[in-house]
Amino acid sequence: MNTNPVRFAKALADETRQEIMAHLCCVWLSVNDLVDKMEGKVNQPTVSHHLKKLEEVGLVNVREEGRFRYYTLNQEQLTACCGVLVRSFAPDYAAQIILPDTIPTEK
Amino acid sequence: MNTNPVRFAKALADETRQEIMAHLCCVWLSVNDLVDKMEGKVNQPTVSHHLKKLEEVGLVNVREEGRFRYYTLNQEQLTACCGVLVRSFAPDYAAQIILPDTIPTEK
DNA sequence: TAATCCTATTGATAATCGTCAATATGTCAA
DNA sequence: TTGACATATTGACGATTATCAATAGGATTA
Numbered sequence: 001m002n003t004n005p006v007r008f009a010k011a012l013a014d015e016t017r018q019e020i021m022a023h024l025c026c027v028w029l030s031v032n033d034l035v036d037k038m039e040g041k042v043n044q045p046t047v048s049h050h051l052k053k054l055e056e057v058g059l060v061n062v063r064e065e066g067r068f069r070y071y072t073l074n075q076e077q078l079t080a081c082c083g084v085l086v087r088s089f090a091p092d093y094a095a096q097i098i099l100p101d102t103i104p105t106e107k
Numbered sequence: 108m109n110t111n112p113v114r115f116a117k118a119l120a121d122e123t124r125q126e127i128m129a130h131l132c133c134v135w136l137s138v139n140d141l142v143d144k145m146e147g148k149v150n151q152p153t154v155s156h157h158l159k160k161l162e163e164v165g166l167v168n169v170r171e172e173g174r175f176r177y178y179t180l181n182q183e184q185l186t187a188c189c190g191v192l193v194r195s196f197a198p199d200y201a202a203q204i205i206l207p208d209t210i211p212t213e214k
Numbered sequence: 215t216a217a218t219c220c221t222a223t224t225g226a227t228a229a230t231c232g233t234c235a236a237t238a239t240g241t242c243a244a
Numbered sequence: 245t246t247g248a249c250a251t252a253t254t255g256a257c258g259a260t261t262a263t264c265a266a267t268a269g270g271a272t273t274a
Binding site for chain 2 (some may be wrong): 234
């Protein structure tokens with residue numbers, strides 16, 4: 001199923017999730033690492049919950065290692081979704097930008 | 108005040124609002140015109156409510172004419188917000204794209 | 215095997231949000 | 245000025261969602 005712009009926007013439409021995304025940019029972190037980075041703002045189940053939502057729209061990649069699960073931001077997916085937005089809602093600008101042609105997928 | 112990515116995403120995070128945005132792409136429509144385009148899915152106060160949210164983050168422009176208010180999609184704002192997203196969350200791709208340098212504003 | 219650790223799930227609660235009916239505000243026309 | 249029209253606002257209601265406490269599910273370690 002394709003990630004449509006509404007699901008993409010809903011995944012981004014939360015302060016906590018965007019903070020999590022910032023922490024996952026260019027780095028792999030375990031859930032507990034992330035909880036630490038959040039500095040007490042949210043607890044472990046909440047972080048898990050947000051990671052699941054991000055994973056559902058392909059905005060994070062996961063790597064399992066024993067009892068750990070390492071997450072990282074999927075930059076290509078984010079860029080592709082932004083590309084869909086611009087092509088849908090800013091046709092006058094779409095021609096000027098270069099974005100991945102990847103067809104985003106989700107669960 | 109700057110339009111931050113969370114507010115931008117929240118404005119996009121609704122099916123009805125994205126449908127309204129699609130109708131306002133490259134064209135000026137009055138509120139009632141929009142209500143007609145929505146084909147009974149939502150009523151006039153609801154359309155007004157959504158237009159207000161889009162206006163608050165600068166995603167639509169408004170032109171007043173007598174008792175009419177004409178709305179249109181602000182493509183540049185949308186593109187700029189996507190640019191902020193890509194630069195924030197996809198640095199590996201940001202260099203490849205060209206997006207307006209406009210600093211988005213909101214109410 | 216038992217204990218410990220990491221993460222996910224469940225259930226509950228509060229807050230946010232989309233929608234509508236009713237009404238208010240403001241503008242044009244008769 | 246009065247009535248009709250276009251849009252915005254208010255208040256209420258239901259649905260969704262973010263959060264936490266408690267607990268379950270696996271995997272490692274002692």
